Amino acid sequence: MNIFTRRRKELEAFKRAVLNRKREHQTAQIPDNLFEACPSCGKSYLQDKLQENLYVCPDCGFHIRIGARERISQLCDSFRETDKTFCVPDKDFPGYSEKLDKARDLTGLRDACVCGVAKIGEQRFMLCVMDSRFMMGSMGQTVGEKIVRTVEGAIRRHLPLVIFTTSGGARMQEGILSLIQMARTSAALEKLSEEQLPYISILTDPTTGGVSASFAMLADIILAEPGALIGFAGRRVIASTVREELPEDFQRAEFLLEKGFVDRIVDRRDLKDELGVLLSLHERRPLWT
Amino acid sequence: MDVTAENPSVSENPSGLREAERQIAELAEHQCRVGEGTPEWEDLETQIRKLRKAAFADLTPWDKVWLARHPSRPKAEDYIERLFPDLIELKGDRCFADDPALIGGVCEFDGRPVTVLAQAKGRSTAENIRRSFGMMHPEGYRKAMRLARQAEKFRRPVITLIDTSGAYPGKGAEERGQAQAIAECLKLFSGLKTPVIGIVLSEGGSGGALALSVCDHLAMLEHAVYSVLSPEGFASILWRDESRAEEAAGVMELTAQDLKKKGVIDSIIREPLGAHNDFNYVCSQIDEMLREQLAGLSRKKPSQLSADRLRRIRSWGIDSRRQRTEQE
Numbered sequence: 001m002n003i004f005t006r007r008r009k010e011l012e013a014f015k016r017a018v019l020n021r022k023r024e025h026q027t028a029q030i031p032d033n034l035f036e037a038c039p040s041c042g043k044s045y046l047q048d049k050l051q052e053n054l055y056v057c058p059d060c061g062f063h064i065r066i067g068a069r070e071r072i073s074q075l076c077d078s079f080r081e082t083d084k085t086f087c088v089p090d091k092d093f094p095g096y097s098e099k100l101d102k103a104r105d106l107t108g109l110r111d112a113c114v115c116g117v118a119k120i121g122e123q124r125f126m127l128c129v130m131d132s133r134f135m136m137g138s139m140g141q142t143v144g145e146k147i148v149r150t151v152e153g154a155i156r157r158h159l160p161l162v163i164f165t166t167s168g169g170a171r172m173q174e175g176i177l178s179l180i181q182m183a184r185t186s187a188a189l190e191k192l193s194e195e196q197l198p199y200i201s202i203l204t205d206p207t208t209g210g211v212s213a214s215f216a217m218l219a220d221i222i223l224a225e226p227g228a229l230i231g232f233a234g235r236r237v238i239a240s241t242v243r244e245e246l247p248e249d250f251q252r253a254e255f256l257l258e259k260g261f262v263d264r265i266v267d268r269r270d271l272k273d274e275l276g277v278l279l280s281l282h283e284r285r286p287l288w289t
Numbered sequence: 290m291d292v293t294a295e296n297p298s299v300s301e302n303p304s305g306l307r308e309a310e311r312q313i314a315e316l317a318e319h320q321c322r323v324g325e326g327t328p329e330w331e332d333l334e335t336q337i338r339k340l341r342k343a344a345f346a347d348l349t350p351w352d353k354v355w356l357a358r359h360p361s362r363p364k365a366e367d368y369i370e371r372l373f374p375d376l377i378e379l380k381g382d383r384c385f386a387d388d389p390a391l392i393g394g395v396c397e398f399d400g401r402p403v404t405v406l407a408q409a410k411g412r413s414t415a416e417n418i419r420r421s422f423g424m425m426h427p428e429g430y431r432k433a434m435r436l437a438r439q440a441e442k443f444r445r446p447v448i449t450l451i452d453t454s455g456a457y458p459g460k461g462a463e464e465r466g467q468a469q470a471i472a473e474c475l476k477l478f479s480g481l482k483t484p485v486i487g488i489v490l491s492e493g494g495s496g497g498a499l500a501l502s503v504c505d506h507l508a509m510l511e512h513a514v515y516s517v518l519s520p521e522g523f524a525s526i527l528w529r530d531e532s533r534a535e536e537a538a539g540v541m542e543l544t545a546q547d548l549k550k551k552g553v554i555d556s557i558i559r560e561p562l563g564a565h566n567d568f569n570y571v572c573s574q575i576d577e578m579l580r581e582q583l584a585g586l587s588r589k590k591p592s593q594l595s596a597d598r599l600r601r602i603r604s605w606g607i608d609s610r611r612q613r614t615e616q617e
């Protein structure tokens with residue numbers, strides 16, 4: 001594929017994304033899509049009402065999965081995106097570029113995470129938000145490199161780092177090069193530790209595989225959303241290996257809290273305030289003045 | 290992953306290698322009957338050598354997967370007996386338990402103390418069950434970290450031997466933080482202020498293998514495989530069909546030659562007829578590689594070692610020609 005056909009393809013993808021967004025907007029007028037049902041209790045709500053409640057079910061408190069852009073608009077008072085167009089060129093694994101096109105159309109993102117410099121109140125920090133709608137938030141070279149760059153951005157600017165994780169694991173289509181992103185992101189965080197800069201991760205539904213076994217679990221403070229699925233191996237794989245009954249809340253945020261692997265479970269509606277307080281507690285200031 | 294069936298795919302491999310191995314076994318049996326030293330014996334020996342050479346001349350990726358999991362392929366313990374015969378095993382993570390899937394210890398190598406961390410598949414079914422088929426639990430990764438920190442403290446190099454299909458997927462492993470243990474391992478090794486050399490012996494699978502692969506020099510045996518997931522798992526995730534594992538192996542680029550090209554590994558240990566047929570030759574090459582690397586790395590200051598490794602991991606697997614940012 002030469003540069004012109006690639007450009008054309010990208011332009012077409014962009015147009016499709018714009019059209020889709022328009023279509024979404026239009027269909028929002030139709031009563032059917034005006035309502036959204038809670039995946040947990042099944043109750044229907046007006047879209048507006050759900051959005052106002054940060055996509056937390058007003059009745060049962062279930063935290064509905066949200067995309068990266070929605071998350072950023074809920075959380076940040078200001079946000080300037082970095083590496084917006086960064087993308088490691090598509091690999092030639094059969095069927096992969098079609099899958100990427102589809103995910104790009106669906107989300108309007110280049111890959112499964114959005115990074116940038118964010119502000120809550122007066123607190124500035126580097127932020128990276130993953131998006132599970134983009135090929136299950138899988139981590140390939142683009143996601144890995146963007147996270148490495150965000151960590152390095154935090155070091156360069158002397159800012160704290162906040163990452164919202166959601167991922168099914170490594171991006172299979174990129175093979176071994178997706179696997180080593182686990183090491184690349186972890187090594188970047190080693191440098192962040194050496195600089196004594198704080199890192200807070202918020203594990204959202206689901207955070208599994210290679211992402212859970214790298215940067216998700218390496219934060220100074222690990223928060224989780226209620227009910228989020230968090231673990232290394234898939235439930236099905238475990239069930240077929242051990243042939244033993246798995247508890248109801250197995251690999252849920254509450255289970256990890258009990259086992260000692262997350263610091264706090266925070267309701268999405270309290271998250272902005274709590275994150276603001278935690279960040280302010282980590283501001284650099286002279287000792288004992 | 291079924292831990293009760295040993296090497297389930299061995300019997301399903303339809304390749305030329307398997308057929309050749311079957312014929313070789315027959316010839317060898319015949320050889321036993323005619324007795325060593327007779328002209329017929331010599332003749333059979335020549336035939337065997339020819340067959341084997343032809344079979345190994347053109348291995349498919351699936352052949353290599355089969356070979357990497359072959360019961361007669363040397364395991365970590367075989368290498369330890371040969372390369373580190375005086376290893377004093379040190380056990381336990383000081384938290385929960387000792388993980389038999391990882392052998393850790395100290396010994397002298399080339400006139401200096403070293404720490405050895407070896408993923409150990411068993412050499413028999415009973416041993417395999419005891420060692421969870423080389424699949425480590427969180428306590429294994431924590432033992433690795435404990436011994437790595439100890440090596441750093443006493444300024445001795447770390448040598449890791451990698452041979453696992455992946456980290457153990459189980460209830461207890463999840464309860465005790467498999468993900469956190471692997472993540473911490475990756476982070477610790479990236480900044481460790483002592484030389485680390487890794488060798489992929491046979492099978493390198495997923496994060497469970499990667500956790501011991503963060504090093505200054507990563508070598509791999511010629512017919513070993515290393516991949517994001519087993520071909521079976523890969524086929525089941527991507528195509529929802531585990532039986533397409535052979536096809537998966539074909540597209541996964543999991544051979545030492547593929548990984549060298551991608552810059553994921555640094556050197557290849559030759560094994561022209563497979564490590565089980567060439568064990569002496571393979572060991573002598575590993576020995577030589579270790580001496581050479583240790584000599585070079587020992588000249589660096591501890592802070593330089595970790596800085597260089599962090600830089601190395603930063604650019605791991607990045608093709609300089611493709612490094613540019615694509616602009617829209």
Ligand SMILES: [Zn+2]
Pocket residue numbers: 038039040041042043057058059060061062
């Ligand atoms: Zn509900």
